[in-house]
Amino acid sequence: MTSTRPHVVIIGSGFAGLAAARGLGKARADVTIIDRTNHHLFQPLLYQVATAELAPGDIAQPIRHILRRHRNVRVLLGEATGIDPQTRRVWMGESFLHYDYLIIATGSRHSYFGNDAWARFAPGLKTIDDARRIRARVLAAFEQAEFCHDTAERTRLLRFVVIGGGPTGVEIAGALAELARHTLREEFRIINPAMAKIVLVEAGERILAQFPHALTAYAEQALARLGVHVLTRTRVTDINSEGVMLDGALLPAATVIWGAGVMATPVGQWLGVETDRLGRVTVDRDFSVPGLDGVYVLGDAALATLPDGTVLPGLAQVADQEGEWLGRALARRINGEPPSAPFHYRDKGNLATIGRNAAVADFRRFTLRGFIAWLVWGIVHVYLLNGFDNRMIVTFRWLWAYATRRRGARLVSLSQPEVAVVPECRAPLREE
Amino acid sequence: MTSTRPHVVIIGSGFAGLAAARGLGKARADVTIIDRTNHHLFQPLLYQVATAELAPGDIAQPIRHILRRHRNVRVLLGEATGIDPQTRRVWMGESFLHYDYLIIATGSRHSYFGNDAWARFAPGLKTIDDARRIRARVLAAFEQAEFCHDTAERTRLLRFVVIGGGPTGVEIAGALAELARHTLREEFRIINPAMAKIVLVEAGERILAQFPHALTAYAEQALARLGVHVLTRTRVTDINSEGVMLDGALLPAATVIWGAGVMATPVGQWLGVETDRLGRVTVDRDFSVPGLDGVYVLGDAALATLPDGTVLPGLAQVADQEGEWLGRALARRINGEPPSAPFHYRDKGNLATIGRNAAVADFRRFTLRGFIAWLVWGIVHVYLLNGFDNRMIVTFRWLWAYATRRRGARLVSLSQPEVAVVPECRAPLREE
Numbered sequence: 001m002t003s004t005r006p007h008v009v010i011i012g013s014g015f016a017g018l019a020a021a022r023g024l025g026k027a028r029a030d031v032t033i034i035d036r037t038n039h040h041l042f043q044p045l046l047y048q049v050a051t052a053e054l055a056p057g058d059i060a061q062p063i064r065h066i067l068r069r070h071r072n073v074r075v076l077l078g079e080a081t082g083i084d085p086q087t088r089r090v091w092m093g094e095s096f097l098h099y100d101y102l103i104i105a106t107g108s109r110h111s112y113f114g115n116d117a118w119a120r121f122a123p124g125l126k127t128i129d130d131a132r133r134i135r136a137r138v139l140a141a142f143e144q145a146e147f148c149h150d151t152a153e154r155t156r157l158l159r160f161v162v163i164g165g166g167p168t169g170v171e172i173a174g175a176l177a178e179l180a181r182h183t184l185r186e187e188f189r190i191i192n193p194a195m196a197k198i199v200l201v202e203a204g205e206r207i208l209a210q211f212p213h214a215l216t217a218y219a220e221q222a223l224a225r226l227g228v229h230v231l232t233r234t235r236v237t238d239i240n241s242e243g244v245m246l247d248g249a250l251l252p253a254a255t256v257i258w259g260a261g262v263m264a265t266p267v268g269q270w271l272g273v274e275t276d277r278l279g280r281v282t283v284d285r286d287f288s289v290p291g292l293d294g295v296y297v298l299g300d301a302a303l304a305t306l307p308d309g310t311v312l313p314g315l316a317q318v319a320d321q322e323g324e325w326l327g328r329a330l331a332r333r334i335n336g337e338p339p340s341a342p343f344h345y346r347d348k349g350n351l352a353t354i355g356r357n358a359a360v361a362d363f364r365r366f367t368l369r370g371f372i373a374w375l376v377w378g379i380v381h382v383y384l385l386n387g388f389d390n391r392m393i394v395t396f397r398w399l400w401a402y403a404t405r406r407r408g409a410r411l412v413s414l415s416q417p418e419v420a421v422v423p424e425c426r427a428p429l430r431e432e
Numbered sequence: 433m434t435s436t437r438p439h440v441v442i443i444g445s446g447f448a449g450l451a452a453a454r455g456l457g458k459a460r461a462d463v464t465i466i467d468r469t470n471h472h473l474f475q476p477l478l479y480q481v482a483t484a485e486l487a488p489g490d491i492a493q494p495i496r497h498i499l500r501r502h503r504n505v506r507v508l509l510g511e512a513t514g515i516d517p518q519t520r521r522v523w524m525g526e527s528f529l530h531y532d533y534l535i536i537a538t539g540s541r542h543s544y545f546g547n548d549a550w551a552r553f554a555p556g557l558k559t560i561d562d563a564r565r566i567r568a569r570v571l572a573a574f575e576q577a578e579f580c581h582d583t584a585e586r587t588r589l590l591r592f593v594v595i596g597g598g599p600t601g602v603e604i605a606g607a608l609a610e611l612a613r614h615t616l617r618e619e620f621r622i623i624n625p626a627m628a629k630i631v632l633v634e635a636g637e638r639i640l641a642q643f644p645h646a647l648t649a650y651a652e653q654a655l656a657r658l659g660v661h662v663l664t665r666t667r668v669t670d671i672n673s674e675g676v677m678l679d680g681a682l683l684p685a686a687t688v689i690w691g692a693g694v695m696a697t698p699v700g701q702w703l704g705v706e707t708d709r710l711g712r713v714t715v716d717r718d719f720s721v722p723g724l725d726g727v728y729v730l731g732d733a734a735l736a737t738l739p740d741g742t743v744l745p746g747l748a749q750v751a752d753q754e755g756e757w758l759g760r761a762l763a764r765r766i767n768g769e770p771p772s773a774p775f776h777y778r779d780k781g782n783l784a785t786i787g788r789n790a791a792v793a794d795f796r797r798f799t800l801r802g803f804i805a806w807l808v809w810g811i812v813h814v815y816l817l818n819g820f821d822n823r824m825i826v827t828f829r830w831l832w833a834y835a836t837r838r839r840g841a842r843l844v845s846l847s848q849p850e851v852a853v854v855p856e857c858r859a860p861l862r863e864e
Contacts, residue, residue: 037845038575055489057841064619065838074621077575079846129847143470143509187496189506389832389840393825400821406497408821409489413469414511415561 005029006100006334009090011080013040013063016299016319017105023327025070027334032097034076034090038062041128042385044316045394047168049131050257051175052139052183053401055409056128058394061386080106083270085292101294101330104267105323108279108300108314111263118239122163122256125172134257136418138176139410141254142184143419145191156252158196161244163236164260165202165209167352170219172257173200174355177226182405198228199253201246203235203260208352208360210313211367215360218369222358236260262314264301271295276303285342287326298322306345317348351377356402437461438532438766441522443512445472445495448537448731448751455759457502459766464529466508466522470494473560474817476748477826479600481563482689483607484571484615485833487841488560490826493818512538515702517724533726533762536699537755540711540732540746543695550671554595554688557604566689568850570608571842573686574616575851577623584684590628591685593676595668596692597634597641599784602651604689605632606787609658614837630660631685633678635667635692640784640792642745643799647792650801654790668692694746696733703727708735717774719758730754738777749780783809788834 006029010017013035021033039060048054064075082091083104089096110124123133138160145157158180162173177198184193200207200223206216207223207230223230231246238245243253264279271289275281280303283289287296287304299319304312312318322343329340349363351373359374361367368376378398385391397408412419438461442449445467453465471492480486496507514523515536521528542556555565570592577589590612594605609630616625632639632655638648639655639662655662663678670677675685696711705721707713712735715721719728719736731751736744744750754775761772781795783805791806793799800808810830817823829840844851 036847037843038571039843055487057487057843060843062619062842064616065842068618071621074578075619076579077572077844077846077851078579127845127847128843129845139470140509146506147508147510184496186500187494187507189503387840389829389838392828392832393840396824396828397821400824406821408819408825410494410497411469411471411489411492411560412509413559413561414509415468415559419509 007032007098008101008103008330008334009034009097009099010103010105011035011090012105012107012299013037013075014043014105014107014299014319015316016107016323017103018063018066019320019323020103020105020298020327020330021067021070021073021323023324023329024331025067025073025327027072027331029072029101029331029334031070031073032076033063033067033073034078034080034092034097035063036077036079037128038064038075038077039128040066040386043126044384045381046125046128046131047171047175049128049409050125050134050138050172051179052135052407052410053175054394054397056132058390058397059385060128061390066386080270083295085271085295088294099294101296103296103298103323103326103330104270104281104301105298105319106265106267106301107319108262108264110258111261111278112258113261115239118258121239121241122244122258124258125168126262132416133418135409136412136416137255138179139412140416140419142180142188142191142193142196143412144254146188147190152252154191155197156243157254158191158193159199159243159251159253160196160255160257161199161201161251161253162257162259163201163244164258165200165204165207165230165232166259167208167350169200169202169259170207170223170352170354172259173198173228174223174226174353174358177223177228178355178405179407181227183407185405194227198226199251200228200230201234201236201244202230202232204232206232211350211352211360211362215362215367215369219352219354219360222354225358226355262300267297267301278303286329287322287343296326298326312345318345321345351380353377439464439530440533440535440762440766441466441529441531442535442537443467443522444537444539444731445469445507446475446537446539446731446751447748448539448755449535450495450498451752451755452535452537452730452759452762453499453502453505453755455756455761456763457499457505457759459504459763461504461533461763461766463502463505464508465495465499465505466510466512466524466529467495468509468511469560470496470507470509471560472498472818475558476816477813478557478560478563479603479607481560481841482557482566482570482604483611484567484839484842485607486826486829488564490822490829491817492560493822498818512702515727517703517727520726531726533728535728535730535755535758535762536702536713536733537730537751538697538699538733539751540694540696542690543693543710544690545693547671550690553671553673554676554690556690557600558694564848565850567841568844568848569687570611571844572851574612574620574623574625574628575844576686578620579622586623587629588675588684589686590623590625591631591675591683592628592687592689593631593633593683593685594689594691595633595676596690597632597636597639597662597664598691599640599782601632601634601691602639602655602784602786604691605630605660606655606658606785606790609655609660610787610837611839613659615839617837626659630658631683632660632662633666633668633676634662634664636664638664643782643784643792643794647794647799647801651784651786651792654786657790658787694732699729699733710735718761719754719775728758730758744777750777753777783812785809
């Protein structure tokens with residue numbers, strides 16, 4: 001770009017980055033948004049891709065397409081590898097971009113609390129690739145169990161352990177139970193998929209700890225009805241190729257899914273500033289990083305505190321509101337308009353779904369549970385999706401699944417590394 | 433299986449294998465169908481996955497789900513690695529299955545006529561993985577061109593060469609032209625995607641050689657209107673990282689797609705029998721392999737000749753009819769019923785689509801072209817798809833694309849090996 005207009009660089013096209021780019025759409029500035037993928041991902045529905053309810057493309061839209069009308073915004077498929085705040089450069093491998101304003105919205109990855117070796121055995125769920133990987137493992141476990149004549153190994157193949165009792169863990173566990181008990185019914189000849197055991201492990205006192213106690217109790221009942229075994233106050237001490245060690249005892253399981261902890265991406269290292277235990281960078285009320293001129297951090301990567309002292313949680317709605325506010329505030333500043341009113345967070349409530357006709361919703365002034373919460377959950381999530389076509393397709397898939405219990409996105413292939421066949425298990429196939 | 437009923441093993445769940453399994457659904461036999469993937473793929477629409485018009489799951493259904501009502505059929509996710517006709521064993525790595533009847537329907541892969549080194553630079557299109565790979569290359573080429581300041585390299589990135597003027601090549605070329613000229617419009621800031629050059633290369637006299645001359649002429653006009661450059665009587669002499677050598681002259685191109693030749697999978701080697709130049713095994717009128725008791729070959733892997741001397745072509749409708757006939761014939765034999773009437777091939781005609789409102793159809797007694805052929809093509813293909821949900825979703829996507837020119841399946845990520853960034857091209861990003 002050869003213009004003399006200020007250059008705003010945004011790293012990350014999640015909720016925060018995308019909202020910031022939109023907010024800057026009318027600024028007299030050149031905006032570049034960088035991401036490792038070409039799409040904005042609607043993470044709240046990612047667990048449905050991992051459990052074959054939705055297809056990857058249903059919840060992703062190309063960033064270029066979303067921002068096509070903002071002629072001052074360009075989109076760059078690339079990976080930021082470092083930042084030099086002194087010379088105002090964003091490095092991408094050997095090349096770099098100069099910025100006047102830098103917005104970092106790189107989100108978070110799952111964190112294994114220092115046990116990175118667990119990652120191999122217990123994948124987390126943050127990207128489309130993660131979801132495809134988990135889906136492959138889940139579907140392959142049933143395929144392998146069908147042809148496994150070793151009873152202990154078959155039991156291990158049909159045990160699925162979900163670690164972390166937050167909304168993601170609850171949603172995955174519920175969806176796995178419905179997959180096993182309903183979707184796969186009739187399709188196997190030797191195993192009965194309904195015999196699969198789904199175990200949800202939570203270290204704390206209760207699942208859905210951010211919801212009122214009554215909703216936790218409801219969710220536990222709903223999970224029990226689905227056959228999910230919920231273990232609270234249970235610590236994971238190791239994860240290996242055999243299964244999960246819970247408080248020191250082995251629970252054999254072929255499929256382990258990590259939904260327990262997240263950690264901000266290495267923004268603190270890039271900027272040379274301190275972070276909290278979760279890797280978050282402390283920001284001012286306007287999301288700027290103290291001491292670094294023109295650098296802002298948003299969303300899961302930021303430790304932002306409200307005037308009343310509460311820390312903003314790592315939620316899509318927080319990231320979205322922060323991005324929108326900062327984009328507009330910067331646009332006003334660049335355009336020479338009067339400054340924006342200070343950031344004000346509007347809590348729109350918390351939702352989590354457990355399964356068919358079962359969800360919980362906490363709107364602070366009132367709560368919902370059961371069918372009505374589930375209906376609200378569905379409508380809200382379709383409404384929040386990007387793109388009319390995705391809304392239509394997700395609605396159709398949900399109605400179809402509701403009517404038939406079928407799922408439309410069950411693809412798996414031996415070409416995927418996750419689908420390794422268990423050879424000891426196959427040996428009994430030798431039949432004459 | 434411990435039953436004394438005969439065991440029919442089917443290798444491959446394409447059109448032939450699936451139809452055979454269905455035909456055997458009421459036989460007093462145990463049937464095992466083996467495939468490397470868990471899904472039956474509707475290959476005629478695979479080019480639309482490669483060009484981001486449809487999502488992978490839209491044209492694939494789990495085999496287990498399709499065959500769920502046939503209680504005597506079991507489905508095995510596995511890869512056949514060899515056959516021993518003497519001991520009647522199908523080997524899968526270290527384990528094996530015993531068969532009484534064996535149906536081989538393993539189809540074909542693309543063939544580079546002895547130039548296997550070309551595969552790296554010019555992927556073919558036979559599986560979902562192939563389609564995802566081509567889609568990643570195509571979308572990444574536009575992404576890279578946007579940030580490439582080297583004119584020659586940008587031109588190379590925006591040139592797409594499709595090799596082979598059969599229906600697949602014509603369909604890919606047309607779809608690429610529409611992607612560049614319509615779908616990606618508005619979305620780029622530096623390049624104009626409509627400047628992309630699509631080149632369709634055919635060694636023979638004309639494209640769509642299996643269609644009447646008038647339809648070839650129409651297709652050439654329709655492709656020209658879309659901006660596709662058709663080169664007939666042009667031989668590919670080499671393919672490398674720079675592009676394609678055509679009759680010895682280099683045409684620089686970053687994306688080359690192979691639609692020229694196919695070769696049957698190594699069934700001949702497995703069985704120790706002779707094959708023709710395309711790797712096909714000669715079969716009798718009942719698709720049995722002469723000299724091998726109880727072994728049948730179907731579809732693209734078979735060289736089957738009709739009583740009038742014509743060789744059955746490698747088409748979905750041929751494979752489907754063969755599979756249905758053989759499945760039923762074997763069921764009658766196993767059930768002790770009178771034998772079936774001999775196989776009779778019913779030619780349902782040939783269809784190929786070029787783009788919006790443009791297709792050709794040859795129903796032998798009459799031909800169609802243009803909008804009406806395109807409409808017939810769409811209706812026939814939706815009708816032939818497996819699964820009501822896939823039919824609805826494909827119909828919706830096509831109507832949506834027709835109304836808006838948008839495509840819903842444009843996912844690409846730097847985590848895919850096909851999306852390597854061209855570093856020399858990025859260097860000019862160094863801007864201050």
